[in-house]
Amino acid sequence: MAKRVAVLAVNPVNGLGLFQYLEAFYENHIPYTVYAVAQTPHIRTNSGMELTVQGTIADLKGHESEYDALVFSCGDAVPVFQQHASEPWNVDMMEVIRRFGEAGKVMIGHCAAALMFDMAGITHGKRLALHPMVQGAVQYGTATNEPSVVNGGFLTAQTENTLWTLMPQVIETLKA
Numbered sequence: 001m002a003k004r005v006a007v008l009a010v011n012p013v014n015g016l017g018l019f020q021y022l023e024a025f026y027e028n029h030i031p032y033t034v035y036a037v038a039q040t041p042h043i044r045t046n047s048g049m050e051l052t053v054q055g056t057i058a059d060l061k062g063h064e065s066e067y068d069a070l071v072f073s074c075g076d077a078v079p080v081f082q083q084h085a086s087e088p089w090n091v092d093m094m095e096v097i098r099r100f101g102e103a104g105k106v107m108i109g110h111c112a113a114a115l116m117f118d119m120a121g122i123t124h125g126k127r128l129a130l131h132p133m134v135q136g137a138v139q140y141g142t143a144t145n146e147p148s149v150v151n152g153g154f155l156t157a158q159t160e161n162t163l164w165t166l167m168p169q170v171i172e173t174l175k176a
Contacts, residue, residue, distance in 0.1 A: 008057065018075075067105070068105060069105055069108060069174060100122075108170055109156055110156065111158070114130035115137055126141040127146075127149050128156050129146050
């Protein structure tokens with residue numbers, strides 16, 4: 001039976017990355033729920049497309065045990081996070097990421113996802129693929145220049161353009 005997946009979509013989210021995950025999950029019968037890292041479930045993509053997702057990060061908080069894996073679908077995560085780190089939705093996001101990681105659940109993401117996982121303090125000893133512009137900010141894990149990396153329960157890709165190199169392992173892991 002496929003694992004249940006919680007997908008975090010920042011606002012604005014990178015549509016190319018988000019839709020790669022969602023299409024693969026749909027095609028492979030992997031159950032997922034998308035949560036906006038925002039005040040409302042109404043977000044947009046980097047290109048301005050408006051989306052309404054199933055819930056917000058506040059709806060996921062406290063329900064982490066209902067899921068087997070977490071996907072962090074990046075967008076303008078780092079600059080938006082820097083500007084709004086103390087906002088309730090970002091505080092909740094970091095707590096949810098930390099809870100998933102501490103519970104040993106599968107952690108998946110691209111671009112700055114590995115940095116967010118690292119900021120939550122859950123990447124000790126893990127090799128990570130992440131956007132070249134944020135590699136220097138990693139403190140606990142080890143940033144690589146690889147297009148994608150699978151290291152234990154962490155599956156990361158450098159950008160949305162290299163996510164395709166990771167998707168076969170993502171699907172295999174989530175279908176197991």
